[in-house]
Amino acid sequence: MIYLDHAATTQVAPEVFAAMQPFLQDQYGNPSSWYKLAHTAAAALDEARQRLAEYVGASPREIYFTGCGSEADNWAIKGTAWALRDKGRHIITSQIEHHAVLHACQALEQDGFEITYLPPDSSGLITAQQVAEALRDDTILVSIMHGNNEVGTLQPIEEIGEVCRERGVLFHSDMVQTLGKLPLNLADMPVDMAAFSAHKIHGPKGIGAMYLRRGVKIRNLLDGGGQEWSKRAGTENVAGIVGFGQAIELLQQRGEQEIPRLTALRDKLLEEIPKRIPHVIVTGHRRQRLPHIASFCLRYIEGEGILLSLDDADICASSGSACTSGSLEPSHVLLAMGYPHEVAHGSLRLSLGRNNTEQEIDHVLEVLPGIVERLREISPLWADARRSGGI
Numbered sequence: 001m002i003y004l005d006h007a008a009t010t011q012v013a014p015e016v017f018a019a020m021q022p023f024l025q026d027q028y029g030n031p032s033s034w035y036k037l038a039h040t041a042a043a044a045l046d047e048a049r050q051r052l053a054e055y056v057g058a059s060p061r062e063i064y065f066t067g068c069g070s071e072a073d074n075w076a077i078k079g080t081a082w083a084l085r086d087k088g089r090h091i092i093t094s095q096i097e098h099h100a101v102l103h104a105c106q107a108l109e110q111d112g113f114e115i116t117y118l119p120p121d122s123s124g125l126i127t128a129q130q131v132a133e134a135l136r137d138d139t140i141l142v143s144i145m146h147g148n149n150e151v152g153t154l155q156p157i158e159e160i161g162e163v164c165r166e167r168g169v170l171f172h173s174d175m176v177q178t179l180g181k182l183p184l185n186l187a188d189m190p191v192d193m194a195a196f197s198a199h200k201i202h203g204p205k206g207i208g209a210m211y212l213r214r215g216v217k218i219r220n221l222l223d224g225g226g227q228e229w230s231k232r233a234g235t236e237n238v239a240g241i242v243g244f245g246q247a248i249e250l251l252q253q254r255g256e257q258e259i260p261r262l263t264a265l266r267d268k269l270l271e272e273i274p275k276r277i278p279h280v281i282v283t284g285h286r287r288q289r290l291p292h293i294a295s296f297c298l299r300y301i302e303g304e305g306i307l308l309s310l311d312d313a314d315i316c317a318s319s320g321s322a323c324t325s326g327s328l329e330p331s332h333v334l335l336a337m338g339y340p341h342e343v344a345h346g347s348l349r350l351s352l353g354r355n356n357t358e359q360e361i362d363h364v365l366e367v368l369p370g371i372v373e374r375l376r377e378i379s380p381l382w383a384d385a386r387r388s389g390g391i
């Protein structure tokens with residue numbers, strides 16, 4: 001099997017599994033308890049926090065573990081809105097955010113907040129200028145993702161953050177896809193909050209983290225016990241946190257060689273697929289993009305058809321985002337970038353990870369043209385286009 005859906009999730013690394021195992025078995029203490037068994041868990045938690053903090057250039061006190069990346073996004077957005085609602089009720093985000101951000105903003109609209117959804121250009125870029133022009137006296141938060149999970153476009157978050165800082169507005173960025181793919185030094189970045197997730201970096205599912213800059217006060221999403229300095233209640237997912245820490249350690253060990261390797265595989269896909277298959281559009285920005293995401297629209301076919309045929313060939317890929325690909329709705333990201341419905345329907349995302357080899361990429365390049373040709377032969381869109389002389 002060839003797995004090319006690392007933007008959806010990744011396999012737990014063997015080292016991560018091994019590091020987690022003791023905390024699911026013998027080391028089951030609750031980190032808040034007082035006996036030695038609990039100290040082991042508490043120490044492991046501290047170590048993982050320290051590791052993540054160091055890796056993203058933050059202080060350990062600025063890292064809060066959450067149940068997932070989606071929770072971190074929700075907390076940053078709703079926590080800010082609830083804390084600052086007397087100051088203003090306007091929030092700026094983009095049309096191409098992950099649903100964890102978009103739907104959190106939509107939920108706030110029901111509570112009387114006003115949201116501006118900035119449109120990207122055709123390459124998926126949002127500019128600092130757009131943010132500057134949308135800022136108002138009652139704007140309390142800007143939330144713009146770092147790297148897009150569908151088309152890979154990287155946003156100029158330093159410039160956007162500077163604009164926010166000048167105007168005294170908090171800035172949150174969803175960094176789930178950039179963790180491990182770009183060097184991050186949050187101490188030097190004009191970012192107040194950021195969301196991370198372990199399962200996109202060969203860690204376990206169900207564990208995320210929020211970066212919250214020291215001094216920034218937001219309301220809690222989960223109230224209860226005193227965990228995470230009384231900011232996020234719930235007995236810690238110790239094994240998950242330990243796994244997250246171990247996944248970070250692997251990034252520290254391998255990151256530097258891994259990024260150019262992924263970039264080369266990505267570029268091979270971006271260059272070769274349009275050469276070997278007619279009527280293909282590369283989506284996303286050509287240069288400002290994540291090293292592991294290659295994305296396309298294959299004209300005159302449906303993404304679902306491609307995915308089924310690829311699955312038959314034991315290749316896992318995705319069309320649109322994982323959450324929407326169960327439905328027939330085309331990706332909100334591609335529609336926002338200006339692609340018509342029928343083009344967006346033919347989207348294909350190949351996202352790379354640690355275990356992918358060049359041979360696997362060559363194999364995909366060999367089988368994909370035949371799959372597309374067969375699908376087009378039975379596609380009404382293809383027949384229509386030929387009849388009308390479009391191709």
Ligand SMILES: *Cc1c(COP(=O)(O)O)cnc(C)c1O
Nearest residue numbers: 068069070098100149176177197
């Ligand atoms: C996967 C993903 C999330 C959600 O993370 P979970 O841990 O699955 O909740 C949020 N944002 C982006 C950009 C993602 O790719």
